[in-house]
Amino acid sequence: MKLPVAELHIHLEGTLEPEAILRLAEQNDIKLPWPSLEHLREQYEFSNLQSFLDLFYTNLAVLRTRADFHEITLAYLRRSDAAGVRHVELFFDPQAHQERGIELGEVIGGIRAGLKEGEERFGITHKLIACFWRHAPAESAMEILRTLVAEGHDVDGIGLDSSELGYPPILFQDVFAYARANGMHVVAHAGEEGPPEYIIQALDLLKVKRIDHGIRCLEDDALVQRLVKERMPLTVCPLSNVRLRTVNTMADHPLKTMLDRGLNVSIHSDDPAYFGGYLDANFEAVKRELGLSTSEQATLAKNSIESSFLDEAGKSSLTAQVDEWLAAEGQDR
Ligand code: HPA
Ligand code: ZN
Numbered sequence: 001m002k003l004p005v006a007e008l009h010i011h012l013e014g015t016l017e018p019e020a021i022l023r024l025a026e027q028n029d030i031k032l033p034w035p036s037l038e039h040l041r042e043q044y045e046f047s048n049l050q051s052f053l054d055l056f057y058t059n060l061a062v063l064r065t066r067a068d069f070h071e072i073t074l075a076y077l078r079r080s081d082a083a084g085v086r087h088v089e090l091f092f093d094p095q096a097h098q099e100r101g102i103e104l105g106e107v108i109g110g111i112r113a114g115l116k117e118g119e120e121r122f123g124i125t126h127k128l129i130a131c132f133w134r135h136a137p138a139e140s141a142m143e144i145l146r147t148l149v150a151e152g153h154d155v156d157g158i159g160l161d162s163s164e165l166g167y168p169p170i171l172f173q174d175v176f177a178y179a180r181a182n183g184m185h186v187v188a189h190a191g192e193e194g195p196p197e198y199i200i201q202a203l204d205l206l207k208v209k210r211i212d213h214g215i216r217c218l219e220d221d222a223l224v225q226r227l228v229k230e231r232m233p234l235t236v237c238p239l240s241n242v243r244l245r246t247v248n249t250m251a252d253h254p255l256k257t258m259l260d261r262g263l264n265v266s267i268h269s270d271d272p273a274y275f276g277g278y279l280d281a282n283f284e285a286v287k288r289e290l291g292l293s294t295s296e297q298a299t300l301a302k303n304s305i306e307s308s309f310l311d312e313a314g315k316s317s318l319t320a321q322v323d324e325w326l327a328a329e330g331q332d333r
Pocket of ligand 2 (some may be wrong): 009010011162189212270
């Protein structure tokens with residue numbers, strides 16, 4: 001039995017594998033700067049978040065049709081089923097597609113069709129979260145959000161992603177207020193490269209229900225105490241942190257410290273096609289390099305379920321599956 005988990009920090013466009021990028025480029029007649037798979041693969045050395053984003057935004061240009069979005073969503077779910085994912089809250093970047101002239105309805109329709117087929121085939125339940133770019137003006141986010149609401153697009157929540165430094169959450173206060181007033185769930189990336197102050201702003205000004213990444217909270221003791229007290233979820237992405245050099249090596253990753261301090265952390269794959277693996281690879285890496293016990297792994301899984309936007313019945317049923325896994329693991333040893 002695989003450890004059952006909820007994947008809460010996953011960018012759809014970050015699941016585009018190099019082979020799929022070249023195949024879709026050919027199919028959709030998109031010219032990419034890399035002449036071969038080998039050249040493309042050479043681009044996957046990152047020095048920071050921005051160096052990754054530059055490649056990520058170039059490659060996602062191969063996505064053009066509703067069928068493309070359907071196909072990559074389903075491919076992600078197939079791979080994640082094998083990794084133990086039972087529920088997913090999937091991010092996508094609406095601005096990345098709208099600015100290329102693709103209708104929001106095509107993007108969301110394709111993703112929703114993929115999510116529906118994935119639930120039928122693999123039993124993975126889902127939510128869909130539109131992430132706004134913090135490097136773009138808040139007016140752009142607001143305009144898209146108003147369209148999503150006015151046209152009744154099927155989106156469960158909003159998030160905030162892209163380049164963090166220099167773009168504090170306060171810039172998006174009105175956008176998040178509008179989303180909350182319209183019954184949407186709200187989350188934001190904060191404290192990946194940005195300072196603890198950005199986490200505080202996301203909590204106080206955006207009133208988010210989860211912090212994506214959040215690892216720099218450890219630089220502020222009072223903030224850690226607050227996050228523990230509020231049981232604020234932090235969706236940590238270990239392989240991403242190593243590949244984007246926010247931590248030096250996996251052995252230096254603060255995940256265990258965060259667990260030991262009582263923070264509500266869970267682990268996720270972020271952009272698995274770029275960072276060396278899906279959720280199972282993230283679990284393997286932290287087990288190997290940080291020596292996480294079976295019970296710590298179960299805690300991570302239970303935290304992911306508790307931190308999801310599933311209803312209480314959905315949470316209880318998945319949590320019971322984690323206990324079954326724990327019982328089976330105990331018997332194996
Ligand atoms: N951080 C910020 N923005 C992103 C990421 C990330 O890891 N992946 C895709 N957009
Ligand atoms: Zn992310």
